[in-house]
Amino acid sequence: MTMSNKNGSGNELEDSSAEASPKLYWSQLESKDWRLYAAASHEGLCFVGSEGAALAELKDWAKARMPESHLVRDDAFMKPYLEELSQYLLGDRETFEMAIHLKGTPFQEKVWAALQAIPYGETHTYSDIAERIERPSAVRAVGAALGANPLLITVPCHRVIGKDGFLTGYRGGLEMKKKLLQLEKGAARG
Numbered sequence: 001m002t003m004s005n006k007n008g009s010g011n012e013l014e015d016s017s018a019e020a021s022p023k024l025y026w027s028q029l030e031s032k033d034w035r036l037y038a039a040a041s042h043e044g045l046c047f048v049g050s051e052g053a054a055l056a057e058l059k060d061w062a063k064a065r066m067p068e069s070h071l072v073r074d075d076a077f078m079k080p081y082l083e084e085l086s087q088y089l090l091g092d093r094e095t096f097e098m099a100i101h102l103k104g105t106p107f108q109e110k111v112w113a114a115l116q117a118i119p120y121g122e123t124h125t126y127s128d129i130a131e132r133i134e135r136p137s138a139v140r141a142v143g144a145a146l147g148a149n150p151l152l153i154t155v156p157c158h159r160v161i162g163k164d165g166f167l168t169g170y171r172g173g174l175e176m177k178k179k180l181l182q183l184e185k186g187a188a189r190g
Contacts, residue, residue, distance in 0.1 A: 024062055024069035027078035028055075031086040036152075038081055041069070044099030045081045048152040050172035051179070061150060065103060085153060091183060094120035096154050104148060107138075111145035118159045121184040125163050147171055153180065 024046070026039040037058045039047040046066070049057045062071055080098065087093035102112055114132045118124050124132075126146075130139045146157040152172050158180040162168040170177035 021068055021070040023072050024066055025072050025074040025077040026058055027073060027075045027082060029082045029085055031089045034089050038078060038085065040078060040081055041101050043101035045151060045154060046101040047150045048154055051176045088153060100151060100154060102151065107141065108145040108148055111142055112149060112155050115155050115157055118156055123159050123161045126160060127163055129160060
């Protein structure tokens with residue numbers, strides 16, 4: 001995996017080996033008190049990082065999950081994705097219209113589809129998701145699939161809580177999960 005920079009100025013620095021590899025475009029979202037990285041392919045948004053995390057989180061994910069890709073910073077390409085994310089984080093959007101590009105196992109993709117069916121402002125348990133995908137005994141596997149979700153916020157794993165109602169693990173950290181749930185509860189009341 002290699003990196004280049006294209007920040008809208010038209011200056012793209014690439015080595016010749018990167019020209020043949022698929023591009024993975026990225027940018028940073030800064031909205032209100034949120035700062036996170038996001039990436040998209042030509043198929044759609046494929047990564048939303050943890051709030052406040054370093055660029056290394058995106059690089060590590062790309063190296064592990066899309067090693068054939070070449071990371072290219074392109075703020076113009078990412079603008080429509082970042083606008084929808086920003087609208088959500090400001091409480092002005094409850095659903096997403098952008099294309100997404102999810103790559104996972106068939107089980108993970110089934111779990112991620114079930115997450116997208118959870119309505120804004122609601123929470124479900126890991127058991128609820130396991131039952132929804134007709135694998136009621138796969139609660140731990142559901143948790144693992146949530147942990148592998150590359151699209152925080154847009155594939156809303158933050159809406160999944162423990163059976164006892166407590167917040168449980170979240171790739172972005174429990175503080176981010178709490179913040180997202182509070183955002184949705186506040187906007188739903190608004």
